[in-house]
Amino acid sequence: MSEGLNAWQLIASGDATLISIVRLSLTITLAAVAVAAVVGLPLGALLALTRFPGRSALVVLVNGFMGLPPVVVGLTVYLLLSRSGPLGAFGLLFTPAAMVIAQALLVLPIIAALTRQTIEDLWREYRDELTAMGVGPPGRVATLLWDSRFSLITAMLAGFGRAAAEVGTVMIVGGNIEGFTRTMTTTIALETSKGDLPLAMGLGAILIGLILAINAAAWGLRVWSEQRVA
Amino acid sequence: MMRAALTDLPLILDRVSLSAGATTMLDRLNLAITPGAPTLVLGPNGAGKTSLLRVCMGLAAPSAGTVSWGGRTDRGLGRRAMLLQKPVMLRRSVAANVAYGLAQAGCPRHRRAARTEELLDRVGLLGLAARPARRLSGGEQQRVALARALAREPEILLLDEPTASLDPAATRHVEEIILMASQSGAKIVMASHDLGQVRRLAGDVVFLVRGRLCEHASAGDFFDRPASAEAAVFIHGELVL
Ligand SMILES: Nc1ncnc2c1ncn2[C@@H]1O[C@H](COP(=O)(O)OP(=O)(O)OP(=O)(O)O)[C@@H](O)[C@H]1O
Ligand SMILES: [Mg+2]
Numbered sequence: 001m002s003e004g005l006n007a008w009q010l011i012a013s014g015d016a017t018l019i020s021i022v023r024l025s026l027t028i029t030l031a032a033v034a035v036a037a038v039v040g041l042p043l044g045a046l047l048a049l050t051r052f053p054g055r056s057a058l059v060v061l062v063n064g065f066m067g068l069p070p071v072v073v074g075l076t077v078y079l080l081l082s083r084s085g086p087l088g089a090f091g092l093l094f095t096p097a098a099m100v101i102a103q104a105l106l107v108l109p110i111i112a113a114l115t116r117q118t119i120e121d122l123w124r125e126y127r128d129e130l131t132a133m134g135v136g137p138p139g140r141v142a143t144l145l146w147d148s149r150f151s152l153i154t155a156m157l158a159g160f161g162r163a164a165a166e167v168g169t170v171m172i173v174g175g176n177i178e179g180f181t182r183t184m185t186t187t188i189a190l191e192t193s194k195g196d197l198p199l200a201m202g203l204g205a206i207l208i209g210l211i212l213a214i215n216a217a218a219w220g221l222r223v224w225s226e227q228r229v230a
Numbered sequence: 231m232m233r234a235a236l237t238d239l240p241l242i243l244d245r246v247s248l249s250a251g252a253t254t255m256l257d258r259l260n261l262a263i264t265p266g267a268p269t270l271v272l273g274p275n276g277a278g279k280t281s282l283l284r285v286c287m288g289l290a291a292p293s294a295g296t297v298s299w300g301g302r303t304d305r306g307l308g309r310r311a312m313l314l315q316k317p318v319m320l321r322r323s324v325a326a327n328v329a330y331g332l333a334q335a336g337c338p339r340h341r342r343a344a345r346t347e348e349l350l351d352r353v354g355l356l357g358l359a360a361r362p363a364r365r366l367s368g369g370e371q372q373r374v375a376l377a378r379a380l381a382r383e384p385e386i387l388l389l390d391e392p393t394a395s396l397d398p399a400a401t402r403h404v405e406e407i408i409l410m411a412s413q414s415g416a417k418i419v420m421a422s423h424d425l426g427q428v429r430r431l432a433g434d435v436v437f438l439v440r441g442r443l444c445e446h447a448s449a450g451d452f453f454d455r456p457a458s459a460e461a462a463v464f465i466h467g468e469l470v471l
Contacts, residue, residue, distance in 0.1 A: 125318055126318060126320070128284075128289055128314055128318070129314065129317070129318040129320075131288075131289055132287060132289060132307075132310075132311065132312045132314070132379075133311075133330070133331055133334040133335075133378070133382070134307035134334050134335070134382075135334055139334070143320070143330075147320055147321040147322070148321075227362075228362060229321040229322060229362050229364065
């Protein structure tokens with residue numbers, strides 16, 4: 001397929017295999033971040049704004065889960081989704097859906113923990129002012145989320161970066177099936193072991209470019225937001 | 231509207247104490263705030279002026295005693311507004327900050343833009359409407375916060391040193407706004423360190439020392455015949471300990 005071509009030629013020629021792999025990776029990771037955000041933003045806000053017994057333990061747990069080993073997440077999701085597992089009936093193992101679930105679990109603590117910290121700090125600053133303006137709980141959450149939107153987008157970008165770069169979970173729950181669940185990272189792992197270095201290097205270059213682009217976007221957003229709303 | 235029928239006055243503090251840990255900020259205060267000319271709250275730094283205003287606003291619950299607004303003891307907001315000693319600007323434009331206050335006060339969406347302009351014009355900041363509010367100077371922020379408080383069309387307007395970081399012209403301007411609000415029926419309760427300002431604005435004076443109500447008298451009596459030794463030395467610009 002790519003014998004004799006070097007990595008740059010592969011990228012420049014828009015190799016079909018390469019493009020489909022990149023597209024699948026991006027789709028899965030974006031979906032995972034979206035799912036994690038839908039759960040993580042409200043969860044983080046809830047943790048920031050409520051007081052209940054065991055809250056501190058939960059905060060520590062969520063913070064700690066930011067560093068979850070991807071292979072352990074992969075293993076857990078594998079056990080849940082495998083034929084004999086509790087969710088085995090859905091037949092999701094070795095599908096892109098399973099990979100989205102696994103990556104979402106990986107990203108969720110990052111988004112929830114950073115949201116909690118951001119919202120809690122902002123609430124400390126806004127509390128008297130919002131209370132004096134008669135803002136009720138739903139309005140508070142909306143205001144705090146909106147006013148910390150740039151920090152929260154940065155948190156989501158951080159989650160995206162982590163999910164896009166990891167290989168352990170998607171390898172385990174996706175199975176690295178060619179043309180179906182093969183992502184950039186799993187392809188790199190496989191092709192390197194097979195000795196097809198150009199495709200591995202091409203994908204590696206694209207992945208690094210992607211991560212750099214995300215970080216540039218986060219940086220740009222920060223600078224821009226500081227000028228806009230400080 | 232149901233709310234309009236309720237009044238927050240008189241505001242009555244009955245043996246109110248406020249403490250945090252070992253610190254007593256307010257010590258068994260009895261006070262009645264009734265309609266009429268502005269009530270000015272005086273006292274040295276740390277006397278408890280901010281604490282008193284926060285309790286009056288309902289931002290802090292007393293650790294002992296009761297506060298009631300028009301006979302009701304629930305802290306749910308009626309028509310009260312407060313300008314904090316250190317106002318916090320939302321991360322939005324100046325106009326959006328005022329519009330936010332209007333929205334919270336129940337001003338219908340289609341009238342907000344015009345009302346925002348009106349309020350910003352009143353505090354002399356119309357030219358800064360589009361600027362990010364957090365980039366304004368301290369004095370400008372204080373005036374945005376005043377506009378935001380006026381947006382509530384409050385029945386009781388609590389002001390915590392509203393002119394502390396204003397230049398002389400802006401101070402006079404804000405005093406005029408306060409007097410206007412007072413004349414149109416709002417009850418002003420205001421902390422100040424500026425004795426000239428107190429003479430210009432006060433109907434009555436609440437004088438605090440170390441969390442205790444030291445004196446509550448009409449402005450004339452307070453300045454001409456202070457009843458306490460503390461008040462006498464305070465008026466003469468000496469340190470009250
Ligand atoms: N959250 C708190 N915890 C502990 N002590 C506090 C707290 N808030 C205020 N205090 C203390 O309570 C006292 C009264 O504070 P307060 O802010 O009401 O004073 P103030 O009269 O407004 O002073 P200033 O003129 O400096 O604004 C001060 O000694 C202050 O240090
Ligand atoms: Mg104060």
